[in-house]
Amino acid sequence: MLSRVVRIFETFGPDATALRVSDIARRTGLHVATASRLVDELVSYGWLQRDADRRIRIGVRIWELASRASPTLSLREAAMPFMEDLHAVVGQHTQLGVLEGREVLFVERLSAPGAVVNLTRIAGRLPLHASSSGLVLLAHAPAEFQDEMLASPLTAFTASTVADPARLRSLLADIRRNGFAYCEGFFDNEATGIAVPLRGPGGEVVAALSVIVPIDGDAHPQIPALRAAARGISRAMGAENSSH
Amino acid sequence: MLSRVVRIFETFGPDATALRVSDIARRTGLHVATASRLVDELVSYGWLQRDADRRIRIGVRIWELASRASPTLSLREAAMPFMEDLHAVVGQHTQLGVLEGREVLFVERLSAPGAVVNLTRIAGRLPLHASSSGLVLLAHAPAEFQDEMLASPLTAFTASTVADPARLRSLLADIRRNGFAYCEGFFDNEATGIAVPLRGPGGEVVAALSVIVPIDGDAHPQIPALRAAARGISRAMGAENSSH
Numbered sequence: 001m002l003s004r005v006v007r008i009f010e011t012f013g014p015d016a017t018a019l020r021v022s023d024i025a026r027r028t029g030l031h032v033a034t035a036s037r038l039v040d041e042l043v044s045y046g047w048l049q050r051d052a053d054r055r056i057r058i059g060v061r062i063w064e065l066a067s068r069a070s071p072t073l074s075l076r077e078a079a080m081p082f083m084e085d086l087h088a089v090v091g092q093h094t095q096l097g098v099l100e101g102r103e104v105l106f107v108e109r110l111s112a113p114g115a116v117v118n119l120t121r122i123a124g125r126l127p128l129h130a131s132s133s134g135l136v137l138l139a140h141a142p143a144e145f146q147d148e149m150l151a152s153p154l155t156a157f158t159a160s161t162v163a164d165p166a167r168l169r170s171l172l173a174d175i176r177r178n179g180f181a182y183c184e185g186f187f188d189n190e191a192t193g194i195a196v197p198l199r200g201p202g203g204e205v206v207a208a209l210s211v212i213v214p215i216d217g218d219a220h221p222q223i224p225a226l227r228a229a230a231r232g233i234s235r236a237m238g239a240e241n242s243s244h
Numbered sequence: 245m246l247s248r249v250v251r252i253f254e255t256f257g258p259d260a261t262a263l264r265v266s267d268i269a270r271r272t273g274l275h276v277a278t279a280s281r282l283v284d285e286l287v288s289y290g291w292l293q294r295d296a297d298r299r300i301r302i303g304v305r306i307w308e309l310a311s312r313a314s315p316t317l318s319l320r321e322a323a324m325p326f327m328e329d330l331h332a333v334v335g336q337h338t339q340l341g342v343l344e345g346r347e348v349l350f351v352e353r354l355s356a357p358g359a360v361v362n363l364t365r366i367a368g369r370l371p372l373h374a375s376s377s378g379l380v381l382l383a384h385a386p387a388e389f390q391d392e393m394l395a396s397p398l399t400a401f402t403a404s405t406v407a408d409p410a411r412l413r414s415l416l417a418d419i420r421r422n423g424f425a426y427c428e429g430f431f432d433n434e435a436t437g438i439a440v441p442l443r444g445p446g447g448e449v450v451a452a453l454s455v456i457v458p459i460d461g462d463a464h465p466q467i468p469a470l471r472a473a474a475r476g477i478s479r480a481m482g483a484e485n486s487s488h
Contacts, residue, residue, distance in 0.1 A: 001245050002282075006289045009306075012313035038246075045250045046345075049315075058313045060344050062253075063351075066307040068367035069256035071293075077366070084328065084354065100304050101290075107307075110328065122321070123312035 004030060004038060008048075009058070014121065018055040072098065072107040075207055078236040079198070082229040083110055086211065089225055093212040097133035097195075099141065100125070102149065104134040104208065129154050129168055130161050132183040132193030133208035139175040140197055140205035146172065160185040180223055185215050192219050196230040201238035209233065248274060248282060252292075253302070258365065262299040316342065316351040319451055322480040323442070326473040327354055330455065333469055337456040341377035341439075343385065344369070346393065348378040348452065373398050373412055374405050376427040376437030377452035383419040384441055384449035390416065404429040424467055429459050436463050440474040445482035453477065 011019065011027040019027070025035035039056055042048040046061030067073055079096050087094040087110040096108040103125040128134035128149060138149060146169075154163040160183075162168045175181045183193045195210035209230050213219045255263065255271040263271070269279035283300055286292040290305030311317055323340050331338040331354040340352040347369040372378035372393060382393060390413075398407040404427075406412045419425045427437045439454035453474050457463045 002249065002285050002289070005246060005249070006291070009309045012309070014312055017313040017315070017318075041246050045246070047250070057315055058310055060314070060316055060342065060349065060351075062306070063310040063314045063316055064344070064349055064367050065253045065256070066302055066310040068258055068365075069261040069302045070304070070307045071261070071301055072304055072307055073366060074261075080354070084331070087328070088332070098304065100308070105304065105308055107304075111325070121312075122317060123308050 004028070004034070005042070008035070008038060008042070012058050014124070018051060018057050020055055024056065075198075075237065076108050079108065079207075079209065079233045082232045082236075083108065083209070086209075086225055086229045090211050090213070090222055092214075095133065095210050095212070096198075097126075097131075097137065097208045097210065098206070099128075099137040102152075103127055104131055104137055106133075107207075126187065127155065127157075129163070130157050130187045131210075132181040132186070132195035133210045135171065135175055135181040135183065136195040136197050136208040136210075137205065139172040139181070157187050158185050158189050160189075162186070179227065182220070182223075190215055194219055194222060194226060196223075196226050198230055198237070199234040199239040203239060206237070248272070248278070249286070252279070252282060252286070256302050258368070262295060262301050264299055268300065319442075319481065320352050323352065323451075323453065323477045326476045326480075327352065327453070330453075330469055330473045334455050334457070334466055336458075339377065339454050339456070340442075341370075341375075341381070341452045341454065342450070343372075343381040346396075347371055348375055348381055350377075351451075370431065371399065371401075373407065374401050374431045375454075376425040376430070376439035377454045379415065379419055379425040379427065379430075380439040380441050380452040380454075381449065383416040383425070401431050402429050402433050404433075406430070423471065426464070426467075434459055438463055438466060438470060440467075440470050442474055442481070443478040443483040447483060450481070 007028040008024055011024055021036050021039055022032060024039065025032040028035060039048055043050055046059045049057050049059045051057060076096065083094050083096065094110045095106050097104040097106045105125050106122055109122050126134055128138045138146060150165040150168060156163040162171050179196060181195045191212050192215050193210055193212050195208045197205040198207040198209055200206040209226065211222055211226060213222065251272040252268055255268055265280050265283055266276060268283065269276040272279060283292055287294050290303045293301050293303045295301060320340065327338050338354045339350050341348040341350045349369050350366055353366050370378055372382045382390060394409040394412060400407040406415050423440060425439045435456050436459050437454055437456050439452045441449040442451040442453055444450040453470060455466055455470060457466065
């Protein structure tokens with residue numbers, strides 16, 4: 001039964017924020033009567049909510065339950081003051097990503113109107129090998145996980161995406177040595193992503209902090225501000241040694 | 245069965261972010277074997293996660309599912325650029341709250357180190373009658389809901405809390421007429437809260453934007469900046485007429 005509830009929640013997304021029960025039934029493969037009964041029960045707990053026009057949305061209550069004790073909330077609260085300062089100085093997209101499954105999941109983003117195109121969004125994902133945040137997380141992931149990722153098909157999103165396993169392995173070593181990932185047009189031809197690792201209390205890499213800037217021009221001068229912010233956030237999370 | 249899953253999630257909170265299965269069983273009243281089986285199943289879906297020390301936490305996956313299609317995410321994304329500007333100008337706590345049940349639920353907060361004490365937190369709640377955000381939301385709620393709230397016991401958190409139904413009804417009328425709530429020490433003796441309504445596409449009040457400032461000194465000069473930000477956010481959400 002729980003698997004059906006999970007399937008119902010999986011049908012919602014950024015492009016499907018309000019669904020009719022018949023849509024939910026079709027997308028989950030559940031009978032309309034089953035979907036309708038489960039939706040009613042979820043609405044009664046506030047986990048889903050019903051619009052005036054009877055369309056179903058994700059409930060505010062489940063967001064509250066998932067957020068108030070979430071490990072990402074303490075990460076976000078430690079990071080936010082530093083992200084705001086960085087955002088003010090760099091004037092471009094600033095984001096916070098964690099490793100989730102085989103992708104990077106963005107848990108926070110500060111954007112400026114008129115900043116370069118940015119394909120990420122809060123609670124959105126990007127592939128590990130094609131984003132600066134993902135590469136930082138992959139560079140610090142266990143060797144077995146790296147081997148598995150390098151052995152799987154790697155999509156080239158642009159001519160600059162590093163999709164060759166040997167070159168990618170060497171890039172990961174560079175990222176660990178340099179302490180940052182600098183990715184010109186890896187995912188989008190117009191954008192450069194720069195990311196640095198954030199460390200938890202045990203010194204382990206728990207997240208990546210990144211900025212997205214226009215590809216025209218050298219963004220290396222942004223790196224010291226990004227690294228300084230990462231040290232501050234890592235220290236706020238209790239990392240004893242926040243150097244890379 | 246779903247009610248048991250809901251009870252498991254309800255046991256987690258800001259002060260209980262990591263629990264043992266035995267704690268979950270005790271807090272939910274479930275048998276340890278039942279709790280253990282449900283926790284295992286929820287871990288398999290990523291809705292809960294198990295630490296290295298076998299303690300259970302809220303899973304990142306349920307946060308992602310709850311966030312990516314959440315009605316509060318679009319509100320938050322519309323509000324955030326304006327909130328950042330307001331936060332930079334006012335230099336104090338800036339927050340975004342929605343009506344959830346009989347309380348105000350804060351879906352976003354920007355804080356400054358060294359700003360006045362603030363008892364709210366993201367995904368935290370405050371009573372409607374004792375917070376500026378709550379009063380704005382209550383002032384614009386349906387009359388039946390207001391009657392119900394005014395008829396229920398109203399806690400006085402400080403000597404300034406308006407806990408008398410007749411005075412509260414008159415205060416709500418003032419808030420509607422003035423377009424803002426100005427609350428000196430209603431919830432905490434050291435803080436003044438100021439809140440204004442945010443409107444959705446149909447002109448209905450969907451949220452409250454507030455700042456929390458130290459009680460010493462007149463904070464009325466902050467009101468124009470707060471109202472200007474509220475107009476910008478309401479327009480970004482598609483409100484045709486964002487005046488109050």
